[in-house]
Amino acid sequence: MVKIKDIEKVEDVSLRDFCTIRIGGYAKHIFFPKNEEEVIVLYREALNKGKKVVPLGLGSNIIFSDGVLTHFFIHSKNLKNLSIKQVGDNFYLDMGAGVSFKQIIEVVKKYNLEGFENLSGIPATIGGAVCMNAGAYGSEIMDIVERVYWVSEEGDSIEYSKEDISYSYRYSQFQEGGFIYRVIIKLKKSKKDIKSLIKQHLLDRNKKQPLDLPTSGSTYKNPLPHYAGQLLEKHGFKGKRVGDIGFSEKHANFLVNYGNAKFEDLLKLLEEAEKVIFDKEGIELQREVRIVE
Ligand SMILES: Cc1cc2nc3c(=O)[nH]c(=O)nc-3n(C[C@H](O)[C@H](O)[C@H](O)COP(=O)(O)OP(=O)(O)OC[C@H]3O[C@@H](n4cnc5c(N)ncnc54)[C@H](O)[C@@H]3O)c2cc1C
Structure with missing residues (x-):
């Protein structure tokens, strides 16, 4: 049986390097299992130690809080066959x-x-x-x-x-x-x-999405038949900022990091948006982006 000490890991690393919006504090450990057996060992160890496990991919729909997070982060970078x-x-x-x-x-x-x-x-x-x-x-x-x-x-x-x-x-x-x-x-x-179909989609994305700034993709799920972006725009959130975090000028449902965004500011902005849309439209926005605290 594999021992936990033999599984590749990094310690005390900045979580900004593990999410595309580049916000967050530090991770005590991030593990990089290379097969199913190592994933099992990590989950059993986490269960024994009473630790929460957080799987990680490219980090393109995830936001971490500031401070030190002691969860077992399990990253899939070594599972690439x-x-x-x-x-x-x-x-x-x-x-x-x-x-x-x-x-x-x-x-x-x-x-x-x-x-x-x-x-x-x-x-x-x-x-x-x-x-x-x-x-x-x-x-x-x-x-x-x-x-x-x-x-x-x-x-x-x-x-x-x-x-x-x-x-x-x-x-x-x-x-x-x-x-x-x-x-x-x-x-x-x-x-x-x-x-050529792929090319068209890539061009369309480039036109509509703020790909020049760190972002975490869609913030809210679309409350169909409405679009979250349209609701946010209607109520003045397109381009709205708190500190260095804001809803993009290009696509109101995308959060962007203008430099050194703080998690606390991000929560303020989300809470305000959710309150306004609920008060004015009676719609409870559901977060698509996954927040890890
Ligand atoms: C510019 C941009 C454009 C985007 N466009 C779209 C779009 O058009 N459509 C769309 O749906 N999304 C879009 N997204 C959001 C994001 O790309 C998707 O949600 C994507 O599927 C996230 O994959 P990831 O590997 O980055 O997962 P992560 O962001 O790392 O993780 C997302 C969630 O999945 C969990 N997870 C990750 N890996 C595993 C695993 N191996 N096992 C179990 N759980 C796991 C994480 O714990 C987390 O809860 C966009 C994001 C950006 C930044």
Whole structure:
């Protein structure tokens, strides 16, 4: 059995380096397991020590509080194996949780596969994307997921087929805890020009999203049929700042860090936005971004 001391880790590191919005204090330890067995050992140790476990991918939809966080952070950077199996026109991509959407796009382009093109440009690992049920342009990752391999908070390994997974708009049961260590998705050989569809999506994202500043993506889920961005804009939050944190001038639902944003200011801004939208519209905004304190 693997010993915890043999698992790669870093100690006392800035959490700003582990999230795209670059806010937060310090992590006591971040672990980088390289296989399922190491993930299990980490969960059992955390359970023994009464520690909360926080899985980490690219950190593109996560915000950390300031101060020192002593949780067991488990990062997927060493889980990057990717294998491809072709059965007729279907391609099965079998991936470690840390495989990035950029890596998937390379495969998609190489074999001209359809099913993933609408998701191109989302900064994500496959593990983080399944947890968030990430989506764009009318598609979501769960449309193409076949199987998910997951370690529970008790350290048990469970394999799910898609039909057994509970998910909805920007939600999956994996948000309740545990760690996804492997995912299989299914894509199909296409007759369409997939490369040009990907290019169009990337151009559109570039136009609409504040990609020049550190950001954490969508702050709130869209309270359909409304759009969170439109509601925020209507009530004066587009471009509104508290200290160095603000709702972007370009896209009101994206928080941006103008330099040295403080978590405390971010909470003030979110609480104000949520209160105003509730008072004026009777709508309770649901946070999409995951806050870790
Ligand atoms: C510029 C920008 C554009 C974006 N555009 C979109 C978009 O179009 N659509 C969209 O849906 N999102 C979008 N996002 C948000 C974000 O990219 C997605 O939510 C993405 O899926 C997060 O993946 P990640 O690997 O960065 O996860 P992280 O941000 O690291 O984590 C997100 C959540 O998943 C959990 N998690 C991470 N890895 C695992 C794992 N292996 N097992 C279990 N839980 C895990 C974390 O604990 C956390 O709760 C955008 C973000 C940015 C910055």
